[in-house]
Amino acid sequence: xxxxxxxxxxxxxxxxxxxxxxxxxxxxxxxxxxxxxxxxxxxxxxxxxxxxxxxxxxxxxxxxxxxxxxxxxxxxxxxxxxxxxxxxxxxxxxxxxxxxxxxxxxxxxxxxxxxxxxxxxxxxxxxxxxxxxxxxxxxxxxxxxxxxxxxxxxxxxxxxxxxxxxxxxxxxxxxxxxxxxxxxxxxxxxxxxxxxxxxx
Numbered sequence: 577x578x579x580x581x582x583x584x585x586x587x588x589x590x591x592x593x594x595x596x597x598x599x600x601x602x603x604x605x606x607x608x609x610x611x612x613x614x615x616x617x618x619x620x621x622x623x624x625x626x627x628x629x630x631x632x633x634x635x636x637x638x639x640x641x642x643x644x645x646x647x648x649x650x651x652x653x654x655x656x657x658x659x660x661x662x663x664x665x666x667x668x669x670x671x672x673x674x675x676x677x678x679x680x681x682x683x684x685x686x687x688x689x690x691x692x693x694x695x696x697x698x699x700x701x702x703x704x705x706x707x708x709x710x711x712x713x714x715x716x717x718x719x720x721x722x723x724x725x726x727x728x729x730x731x732x733x734x735x736x737x738x739x740x741x742x743x744x745x746x747x748x749x750x751x752x753x754x755x756x757x758x759x760x761x762x763x764x765x766x767x768x769x770x771x772x773x774x775x776x
Contacts, residue, residue, distance in 0.1 A: 651668055658694070675715065711739070717750040
């Protein structure tokens with residue numbers, strides 16, 4: 577889908593540039609931005625390697641496990657439909673802990689694993705369960721206590737200026753996401769079918 581969107585944007589830019597007689601400007605902008613992209617990418621390598629290395633050390637030292645233990649009571653409350661001893665709970669907790677630490681690379685496989693395990697509990701394989709929707713909402717809005725490596729790399733020392741606002745913004749977005757998903761799951765239109773059949 578994204579391929580179509582990007583192609584559409586480029587196609588419209590070329591058409592508008594041709595009609596307005598600014599096709600040279602469009603071509604030059606494409607070349608300039610390509611150079612800028614390479615410059616930014618190369619500049620990110622060093623600091624991202626350092627930051628991700630530090631986070632990997634923290635991960636190996638058990639920091640994620642420590643945060644996960646603190647999140648477990650909250651997770652059991654958010655996902656009452658999942659048995660407390662089910663592997664999905666562990667994957668969800670680890671995913672949330674990784675996201676909190678800004679470890680996007682570590683959080684992604686954990687999130688996929690959690691969804692796979694949640695699907696095993698799903699009686700209607702064509703419909704997402706309440707637990708799936710709740711997890712997706714939390715994962716998407718994710719609270720950030722430690723800024724992602726890409727943000728630190730791009731902003732450098734200036735990243736400290738958005739530390740508090742990032743926690744507030746992501747915290748509020750997560751709370752909003754949880755309220756929204758809990759509200760919608762109680763509506764008959766979005767109610768998960770108990771008998772394995774979708775509501776009309």
